Amino acid sequence: MTTVSKIEWTERTWNPTVGCTKVSPGCKHCYAEGMAARLQAMRTPGYENGFVLTLLPQRLDDPLRRRVPTTYFVNSMSDLFHEAVPFDYIAQVFDTIGRAHWHTFQILTKRADRMAAFFQGRAAPRNAWLGVSVEDRHYGVPRIDHLRQVPAAIRFLSVEPLLEDVGGLELAGIDWVIVGGESGPKARPMRQEWVDAIRAQCEAAGVAFFFKQWGGWGADGVKRAKKHNGRELHGRTWDQMPAAAVGA
Structure with a gap:
């Protein structure tokens, strides 16, 4: 079973595993x-x-x-590289991805070290986009170096929920950066200058930038319903996608 997704940067979700455990502050309000x-x-x-x-x-x-x-977000309800998912099962997931070559699959993890370990001696299918979550400096930013070790056609960062200024990012080998604020009644605020700093770094590095949402806090620093904060940054939407397609 696959499901139509409301996530702005994908089309459908596919969950060959469900369930997870918390590993960092980005998981707090999962x-x-x-x-x-x-x-x-x-x-x-x-x-x-x-x-x-x-x-x-x-x-x-x-x-x-x-x-x-179709573009699939793999495991929207889990983490494919969770410690409880055996490597042989992960290999079966990527076997399906390789055989379904007409689709694009986006895989996002907070277990970047385990993803890098899995791909030692393995090649990722060209229709698999591999990414890591980068919510802060302490937990999120170090995942980027693990991602760079993975032989993927597209590597991406999901900087959501953005919880602080993440500072200077090394974007060599990164193709796409998604930024978004946290949603829900307990959402933590995201400041516009944090987003601007990431967008500027993407522009300088020639990396596609996608602004997903403000979430529960607006650009003005006021907490309100997500739908009222929208997706605009400086009066426009940023929906850039990596310059690659399946089979490229």
Whole structure:
């Protein structure tokens, strides 16, 4: 089963695993955890264990059944490189990705070291975009060096939720940067100057920049509903995508 996504930078989600555990401040208000609880209460197949890490091998072939070329966010409800996911299962996921060559797959992790370890001696399919979360300096920024070790056609950063000024970023080997603020009733604020600094670095390095959302706090520093804060930065939307396509 794959699902249409409301995430601005993808089209559908595919979750061959569900569930996760928290590893850094970016996980504090995990949207997937709350959603898993709701899906469990609704008796949705796959969520019988709630947010406990669960492998769902029955979903491995789902993208092969969809013939329309699609961009998939892999494991929106989990982390493919979680310590409880065996490497042989991760290999099965990437086998599907390689066979479904007409699709594009976006894989995002906070376990960047484990992702780098998995790809030692392995090549990533060209239709797999690999990324890491970068929410702060202490936990997020060091993941970028691990990502650079991965032989991927597209490497990207999800700087969301942006929790502080992340300083100077080494963007060599990075193709795409997504920035966004946190949503939800307990959202932590994101300041415009933090976003501006990242956008300027992307422009200088020739890296595509995508501004996803303000989240629960507006550019003016006022907390309000996400829909009222919008996606504009300095009066425009920033929807740049990496200059690559499947099969390039």
